[in-house]
Amino acid sequence: MCATCGCGPTSHQHHDDSHDHHHASHQNNGKKNIIDVEQDILLENNLLAQRNRGYFEGKNILAINLVSSPGSGKTSLLERTLTDLKAELNFAVIEGDQQTANDADRIHATGTKVTQINTGKGCHLDAHMVLHAVQGMKLSNDSILFIENVGNLVCPAMFDLGEKERAVVISVTEGEDKPLKYPDMFHSSTLCIINKTDLLPYVKFNVEKAKEYARKVNPALEIIELSCTSGEGMQLWYDWLKSKVLTIA
Amino acid sequence: MHELSIVMSIVDLATAQAAKHEAIAIEEIELDIGCLTSIEMDSFEFAWKQGIKQTILENATRKINRIEGKARCSDCGTYFNMLQLYDSCPQCNSHLAEIISGKELKVKSLVLPD
Ligand SMILES: Nc1nc2c(ncn2[C@@H]2O[C@H](COP(=O)(O)OP(=O)(O)O)[C@@H](O)[C@H]2O)c(=O)[nH]1
Ligand SMILES: [Mg+2]
């Protein structure tokens, strides 16, 4: 997987070990040489995610993976949160973006430590990218790490980054049936933020329907409605964040 | 197109297996892909053609087992077929369910040349 850091070979070692028993069943029935592999395709990513998770836990870092369609307001949410809470909590941010460093610049302007990952054509972050980003960051103990994923509600769903919480953001300018159209993302998230509530008077978005759909996909999902622009509801999000910090302390 | 990352992971996995068994090609590959994963089969097909070029899988025959979604209702215990993650229990309508199958994404077996 990765020639420079050695993380590929190590994790290969892991699954080589755990799958040794399969080679006993290795058949040579005259013609066909069949190998029973029985291996999860995402194993490599999952092992690296576990490694990240262990690192975060060891340093008491609350890692939050932020996912949404492009433009739902992930960066806006971070800008406001970092500005409002920087006196109280210690933050760092990883910005995943296909091309530009615009979002990283916006975070940088708040005075927060930020690392940019450009995925190029890649439509999601994976645990390997996060591992390397984190290696260069010197994260503080007892801090919060936000990871803004690539704007996309499909691909990032399958890739565990090692986060503690996954927050999916939708805005009221999108369809309220987003949870039904992208069930994997809502199924794998722990928090759903409904953003841009300041625009509710102007759009046909039915908040109750959106919540109902989200809970159909994931009955345990927490839901917070807010507006990054007006600030309405932001306190609920801050309370949620602080409750997560308290529980990991 | 996360399907391309998935195909590349399959290529890595197959390459590692072939190296371990000192094989220079792979004749067949068998995959389990659950119906509740977010793998879109048209995209997967497209990604496969792109992803296997000039790899050990280039000439491999591919077999895919689609594994049906099955769940067990956490409220009443009923087992039911789950076509979508938001399907509710046909018995009691609850949305709390434990997924039993349909999330598989794995390389099941490989056939190497003699
Ligand atoms: N009206 C309104 N606009 C918002 C709100 N939050 C974000 N936006 C706007 O939505 C656009 C996309 O926001 P951005 O944070 O870049 O979204 P991202 O792609 O998810 O990071 C920007 O023009 C923001 O100013 C909000 O609460 N209300
Ligand atoms: Mg952004």
Ligand SMILES: [Zn+2]
């Ligand atoms: Zn039931």
